[in-house]
Amino acid sequence: MTGHGKEHKAKRKPSPTKPSTSGNPRRDAFADDIDNADGWTSTAALLCSIFELPDLSTRSGLKKVHKNFLEIYKRLDNAYTRNIENDRIVGGIVGIYAKMCADSLLRDRLFKQDFLSKIFPLLDRPSCCYVVLEALCNVTHHGGAEVRLAIAKKASPLIRLLEEQPNNTETCELAIVVLSHVGLAVVNNEAPPDPKLKKALEIPALLRVMVDQLKKPTATRHLIGHAFAFITGAAQHCSEEMFACPLVVDLLVASLRSEDMRTRCAAFAGITDLCIARCEEDCMLSDPRVRLAALQRGFPPHLDRALMAYGPERIDTTIWLNVSAQYQKAMMRVAQDRDMYTLGQTLAQLIPKVEHSIGAGAYQTQDPRTGKFEIDDMGMPFKTWGDALPMCAESIRTTHPDEADMLDCKYLVTQGRQPDAHIIALRAIKRSPLNGFFYYICSLTGDEADGLRMAKKGLKCPHLTNYVRFGLLYRAVEHAGLMGIRTLQGSMGDRNKWVEGSAFVKSAWEDAKLFAEKAPPDTRNMKNALYWYNLLSFVLHGFEISADLHELEFGIGALQIADDITVFFSEKQPSKTRMRLSHELVMKRMASAAKDWDKIVEHCATQTLPGDADATSTQNTKLEDNLAAWLDEMHLDGDDGEDSSHDHCLHGQGHGSDQQERITKVDNNDLELYRCSWCRNPSAALKKCSSCGRARYCDGGCQKAHWKKHKRFCKAT
Ligand SMILES: [Zn+2]
Ligand SMILES: [Zn+2]
Ligand SMILES: [Zn+2]
Known part of the structure; x- marks a missing residue:
């Protein structure tokens, strides 16, 4: 650890209160021994032997404490009260409590005895402050939501400490670690945090002191890791506070270029979480009249070039115009010949060609007196054209069962009844396993893994139309992207999970790339695919992307075209979806974010820090004087394992994952599995x-x- 200057020790050492009144009748006999003990570790050890405590480093020792808990607690508590003026003794007792907290049952029992109220007042004593913080670190590190939330309520003195003594490197590091542990317990849940608890955390002040500490050259990976974990974890429910503190947002953005893939992934997740509160739904439907009017005006030259380069007959707009014309014609003809059988076959041909227009519309007649158009069923058995679909399906079912099912699926999807369409499509696949359209329907619903599998299988079907192919491809991008990020976030130290998550991300990125290269520039999911493509590029190889983003030139340029096409056809700005906002944030801020944070991001990701050598050499001196080593020493392996690792702190994720190897990227051979x-x-x-x-x-x-x-x-x- 860097910055363990002598001046801190010098300040701390003389402080433990020397006995002033040796004749004090309330003073314990052992107080003299304690006063002479050398450092906190021997103080704690001495107290353990004085109070005849079992070995707190072993499971069996903790079990013994369990059996006699009330008696042992009373002994400690009496000593605490009697020696309240003696910093050494009360500090040592706090250390013993903290050590007991490695056991979740003991932690709960201490908590019920209100041991927090014994700990917190000691923060004000300069000689106890450090030991108290170490104890709090230990307590919060071992989890227990109840304890973490209770400490979160008392966050204020810890934040004040950071504000008042920002240069006291070691206390600041511990305070950040504690605040990160308890802060995450409050804000890092699916449900919004309890407003009272959130208020107690003073998020704006907390973010400020965190940025302050992160910016210091003395910041250790431990500190950075915990601060970063808090920032990414708080992104969803504290987004407004974060947007008000631009350096915090920029840290997330800059971390996308870290050498460490876990950090990049956590940053990506943080950024998308940040955008949840401000995002809107993706508005897919464009008004056909606005679209036609735009076409009559003609494309601006740069869009014309892009669309011509793709092939004017293959772009969505051309297909849409053709299919719409055929659809109108077919509907007009059936009004004459009443031949639902032929109509059914015609519509089944048109459905896989285009997304919109089939199912929309109605017969209209103009009132000769008012000039108004009115819906008229023309004597047909349906009012709107959409309602014709199930009737057509019935008329062709015996001769053309696949086509009938396609009509039914289309009808149900336009009615918003995707789950019903899914059932029909699954049945149809049993009959015709090579019809890509049914896989497309299945990829729209179901859970992500199922939707992804269906999309991938559908892509292997022959004779796909562009609409079905790129529909499937986009579903594959979105399902795999979402699953990949979630798996990576939950992977912690689990290497297999890590490779699995990377396989999803890689798959999403490859499919997004294929989409961007091969799909018509005017297709509706082009923007969405490009958001994924550009952002997942950071997750996969952000360390190879420059701050000026020139490596992403293709994706950024393609997105500009896709945006212009959207504006051209809809006369509206593209919807501010979560992915769009995230993308915008990253692209707009990367240059300045890199300037502010690159050094720190780099510093954290490199395996051996210049400061690490220092840390080992000063460690021995340091450990003599604090409880860290004693608190850490645990041999709890084996039997009941009640305190399993899932409850432990999350700082392994993201920056400063000191116990884990750094992963820059995942090997392709691993991904193949x-x-x-x-x-x-x-x-x-x-x-x-x-x-x-x-x-x-x-x-x-x-x-x-x-x-x-x-x-x-x-x-x-
Ligand atoms: Zn397969
Ligand atoms: Zn931690
Ligand atoms: Zn084989």
């Missing part, structure tokens, strides 16, 4: 080919489809 050999679906639940043990598949369907290709390889092994 999480991809289906046939459809490339990333999943942790693949089944191995039983004869070669190498190929992996979603299910028998993928294995069967892959066999022709795989056969030779499989037999060769």
